[in-house]
Amino acid sequence: MSLADLIDAFVNLDENRVLGIVEKLLREGTDPSEILEACRKATTIIGERFERGEYFLSELVFASEIFNSVMRVVLPELKRETKPLGTIVLGTVQGDIHDIGKNIFKAFAEAAGFKVIDLGVDVPPERFVDAVRTHNPDIVGMSGLLTISYESMKKTVNALKEAGLRDRVRVIVGGGRMDEHVKRYVGADEWADNAMLGIRKCKEMLGLGG
Ligand code: B12
Incomplete structure (x- = not known):
């Protein structure tokens, strides 16, 4: 299971696979920001498919739902620094x-x-x-x-x-x-x-x- 698998699952809008991979990557110690960046890359590909007429608005909506599910798991893992900047x-x-x-x-x-x-x-x-x-x-x-x-x-x-x-x-x-x-x-x-x-x-x- 790699970030490339994550991108593949996301682009194919397979939410269960996406969440399974995310949880595994986090358990293995992958940096949460790398996981979010991989998901962002996936949405770029989804956007391109939308532009080519291969995906429709419903797929964009679904992509955003998947992203929100990923964020619910990943954001709490981001380390918090204390000093107000x-x-x-x-x-x-x-x-x-x-x-x-x-x-x-x-x-x-x-x-x-x-x-x-x-x-x-x-x-x-x-x-x-x-x-x-x-x-x-x-x-x-x-x-x-x-x-x-x-x-x-x-x-x-x-x-x-x-x-x-x-x-x-x-x-x-x-x-x-x-x-x-x-x-x-x-x-x-x-x-x-x-x-x-x-x-x-x-x-x-x-x-x-x-
Ligand atoms: C999901 C999505 C939607 C969802 C949005 C859900 C939501 N709650 O956000 C829905 C389905 C609602 C939607 C609607 C529409 N969408 Co849309 N959507 C997308 C999609 C696939 C992904 C966007 C996304 O969330 N990416 C993931 C995030 C993490 O990436 P990001 O936004 O770039 O954010 C990162 C950085 O940019 C940065 N960042 C972001 N904000 C900020 C702010 C600051 C201050 C800083 C420093 C950094 C920063 O940090 C983030 C993390 O690294 C894109 C495709 C794409 N390639 O962007 C199209 C896209 C943006 N949508 C598009 C279009 C056309 C529309 C609609 C007009 C479709 C329609 N016909 O109705 C409507 C517009 C609605 C509106 N008035 O805003 C086009 C825009 C084309 C254009 N040139 O204007 C795109 C590019 C798809 C395409 N290729 O055609 N969309």
């Missing part, structure tokens, strides 16, 4: 309801020692602005998987500027299709397409090292 206001931007990746990033951030204020999904710019006023975070993290989410991210950054709050926070955008161009387009400081990288960038932005 800073506060992150986090949400999936307006128009987007994908939250599996956001929830994983949140779990990793909390495990690393950040306090996370989670605003949920489909979060309009003004709710980010209100949350920054209320919680005075070090970092604003925006998640988005849809191409149209870039517009919402840009609007949110602009709303922070208009409220005079942009200079008080560092902004990081996350999601499977993030890159340097998106970061620049939306006016963020950093981007990440996986949770581990996101944590490293958050630490770097606060001068805490990688």
Whole structure:
């Protein structure tokens, strides 16, 4: 049983096999973050099958249910550090309801020692602005998987500027299709397409090292 078997079972949406492999890998001492990364790779393949018309929306829904089942088993295994590093206001931007990746990033951030204020999904710019006023975070993290989410991210950054709050926070955008161009387009400081990288960038932005 390997991470490759896990990806294979996940892509074929065989939930029982997936959970069996996950439990075995954890018993053998596999790093929980590697298990989550393998599942993320599987969802990329599932997304490609969806694009080619081989999988349909029902399969996407099923994939997210499998991911949630995996997270229920794996997240409690993530080791928690104790020292508080800073506060992150986090949400999936307006128009987007994908939250599996956001929830994983949140779990990793909390495990690393950040306090996370989670605003949920489909979060309009003004709710980010209100949350920054209320919680005075070090970092604003925006998640988005849809191409149209870039517009919402840009609007949110602009709303922070208009409220005079942009200079008080560092902004990081996350999601499977993030890159340097998106970061620049939306006016963020950093981007990440996986949770581990996101944590490293958050630490770097606060001068805490990688
Ligand atoms: C599961 C899924 C769904 C589920 C979501 C369930 C849920 N609760 O999240 C459901 C079925 C609801 C869904 C709906 C839709 N989906 Co969908 N979905 C997916 C799928 C297969 C997997 C996404 C996922 O969870 N991946 C696993 C996680 C772990 O990966 P991740 O999100 O990238 O997260 C990691 C990093 O990005 C990062 N990260 C994430 N957030 C953040 C935030 C910060 C701050 C940081 C630092 C890091 C970070 O850390 C995470 C862990 O490493 C993707 C395919 C894909 N390749 O992404 C399509 C995909 C995103 N969906 C797509 C589409 C088109 C849709 C729909 C429009 C379909 C429809 N016709 O209705 C709707 C849109 C609904 C909406 N308004 O949001 C397209 C988007 C195409 C585009 N360019 O816009 C994709 C890419 C599929 C495809 N290839 O066509 N979807």
